[in-house]
Amino acid sequence: MNRRNFLKKTAGVSAAFTIIPRHVLGGSGFTAPSDELTRAVIGVGGMGRWHARLQNSRLLAVCDVDKNHLDRALNMVDRDVTGYHDFREVLQRQDVDIIHIATPPHWHALMSVMAADAGKDIWCEKPMTRTIGEGKKVVEAVKRNGSIFRINTWFRFRSDFYRLGTHVAPVKKAVLNGLLGWPLKITIGKYQGFEWKFYWSGLTQANPEWIPEELDYDMWLGPAPYKPYHAHRVHATFRGYWDYDGGGVGDMGQHYLDPAQYILGKDDTSPVEIDVDAPQAHPDAVGSWRRISMKYADGCEIILDGAAKDKDAPFIEGPDGKIFRDMKSDIPDLAKKLASLPDPEPQLIEFIDAVKNRQKFALNEQNGHRSATLVNLSKIAIQLGRKLHFDPVKQQFIDDDAANRLIDQPMRAPWILP
Structure with a gap:
């Protein structure tokens, strides 16, 4: 044993x-x-x-x-x-x-x-x-x-949430105790404290190069489709290619979107409607996008502001109140109200303890899959350049063969998922 x-x-x-x-x-x-x-x-x-x-x-x-x-x-x-x-x-x-x-x-x-x-x-x-x-x-x-x-992301349970100016916990506490009302909208963009890193873009006309001796390029590609080697496709700049990642959304998406999912209490579901405003996507190289919106069945929304247009938007808002950067709010005496209210449920935030005690870590395969799905829904919307309708139970797009083909993509032989 x-x-x-x-x-x-x-x-x-x-x-x-x-x-x-x-x-x-x-x-x-x-x-x-x-x-x-x-x-x-x-x-x-x-x-x-x-x-x-x-x-x-x-x-x-x-x-x-x-x-x-x-x-x-x-x-x-x-x-x-x-x-x-x-x-x-x-x-x-x-x-x-x-x-x-x-x-x-x-x-x-x-x-x-x-x-x-x-x-x-x-x-x-x-x-x-x-x-x-x-x-x-x-x-x-x-x-x-x-x-x-x-x-390996931790903002749902630890550290300031990038440049939002606060940990996630007080925002979750406000939502959990109904201070903002329902449904809720979260906006994630430059003016809320989040950068989408559009510099992770691929080259559309890269001439093949000699593979360096130290790199096993075939093994680096593994299950990905074979493409001629170029230094920009590997290592520090691989994020600019759909075969390996998804640009800034792939790089930062789970960092930004997992806490949003946690705040909204959506760890066991996914959006039903995804819309996008973006230039036509290149089939190989990741480019830019302007706006992605994802709506849940109950009306809650997550907005990704890539064009930095939502200058005055709060991070989170509902019919009864708003929270901006640094926990500024239109709710009078928000800090005092929060101090008297129940905290969110504790989370297991030490991975070694989770392993030793055989207990689920705070961000695990189940809720992690759902927040990664937010990333992948965004990527598919960018690639197809149109609105999508998603069934969060079946985890399939509704009457959309082109989108469903991007859910299960073939792997290059001999690699297969059991």
Whole structure:
């Protein structure tokens, strides 16, 4: 029995015996081997090296298809950390508890599913998946294997929400206690404190280049369609291509939209109508857009203001009140009112505790899939350039074959999602 399965089977079980404190056995700061979680990081570019530096578990392995990235990572970690070229070898290690996935998004689903099937817990970079269909597969795999899963964004439970000037908690508290009324509209744009990073745009006329010796480009592409190599398609600028991500929406969307989903209480559903104002999209290179609106069945809306036109719009508004940046509001004495009202339910915000106790993390595969769906609905609207109607239960577009083809996109052989 591996350690992950042992924790799963014994979590919550108590026994009547005397526990000798750990420090008595091993001295101050001692961590018993049975208490130490281990991890491996797949993809050690910029974000992957951040994952490698985490101190909450012991790093055993790093993996990358670019030799320069791998060497750089190995030079910054302990000497007993092993480097790998093929992530499948990492998944075969029985001594690794947690897999950190810090690759481009076109790999997220496949690696997450394979890691879950290998008995691992998973810490995945955002966006959770590149397509809606991939997200459904990850949810199924995590449930099938009893894995613990988290997305690497945290604004629903920690830190100032970018330049909004506040944590999410007081806004959620105002909504939860009905101070704004219902339905609600959230606007996410420059004047609310959020940048959409339109510099993540692809090249439309890039001549093929020689593949650098240090990069296994075929493995970097993996399940993505084959396109001739150009340096702009990989590493720091891959976000500009639909095959791998979705520009600024793909990069920042789950950071911005997951807290909005949490505030509105929409963790178990999706919008029914998505509209877009954007230039005609290029089939390969991501470009710009001006405005995306997403409406839920109960009338709640999320507005993405890409053109920075909503200068006077609050972050959130309802029939009974508005909240702007820095918690400014048209509700008299909002801070005093909030102080006397019940707080939102507590969340499990330490991933290592979630793993040890076999409990769902605050941002997990289920609510993470729904906030990633907001990202992917936005991308599909941009690509098709028109209004979409979505069934949040079936997770399909209504009478729209072109849009539904973008839900489940084929993977390049030999890669398939189980």
